[in-house]
Amino acid sequence: MSSPGILARQDGATIVYRRLAVAAPGVVFLGGFRSDMTGTKASFLAEHSRRRGWAYVRFDYFGHGASSGDAALGRIGRWAEDTIAVLDALTEGPPGCRAARSTYAQMFADPQVQHRGLVQYASDAELGGVPHIRTPIRTGKSVRVRAVAPKLGQHNAEIFGHLGVSEAEIEQLHAPGRSVNPGGLGARRVGTAVPLDG
Secondary structure, three states, rough: OOOOOOEOOOOOOOOEEEEEEOOOEEEEOOOOOOOOOOOHHHHHHHHHHHHHEEEEEEEOOOOOOOOOOOHHHOOHHHHHHHHHEEEEEOOOOHHHHHHOOOOOHHHHHHHHHHHHEEEEEEEOOOOOEEEEOOOOOOOOOOOOOOOOOOOOOOOOOHHHHHHHOOOHHHHHHHOOOEEEEEEEOOOOOOEEEEEEOO
C-alpha cells in the first residue's frame, strides 16, 4: 500500500488517506466514529484487496486519526462530505458501481423477499403496523418480530444510568442540538459534547 496521501478540503482541512490504485473492482473502507484507517478491519481489507488485485482506499475523517481537525467539532454531515470528496478524488469508474443502495420500499418489494415471505409486521401504538424483514433462517413458527425497535433516545437515561452517569449529566443530553458521548463503557463522567447537524 502506498504511503499516506493528503486530500485538501476547501476549508483548509486535510484528509489523510492510503490508496492502492489498480484495476477495478475496488473497495472504499468507511471507518466508524472515533476509528481510524490503521484499525484491524481497515488493515485486513487492505491486505485482502492487495492479494486479489483490487483497488482500495481507506481514510481518516475530519478529526479522526491522522486527518486534521477536532472530532468534537465534527458533524455527521461533515464526515459524509469527507466521504464524497474521497470518492470523487480517489476512485474511478461509474458512480453506480461504488456502492449498493436500496430504499426500504425496494427491499420490501424485492421478489425474493416477497416469495420467501420475509416481510413481517410489528405493532406500534403511534405507527400502527410497521413492516420488518425477518431473517431468512426459520427457527420455528413462533419466532416473529413482536415489537418495533425503540425510538432514538428512548432508553438513554436507563442505559447511561447503568454506566454510572449522573442524572444531571443525563440532562445534558436534552440540551438543544447536543448529544453527549460518555467517556467510555463504565465511565463515571460525561465526555465530549458533539454538536449534531441542525
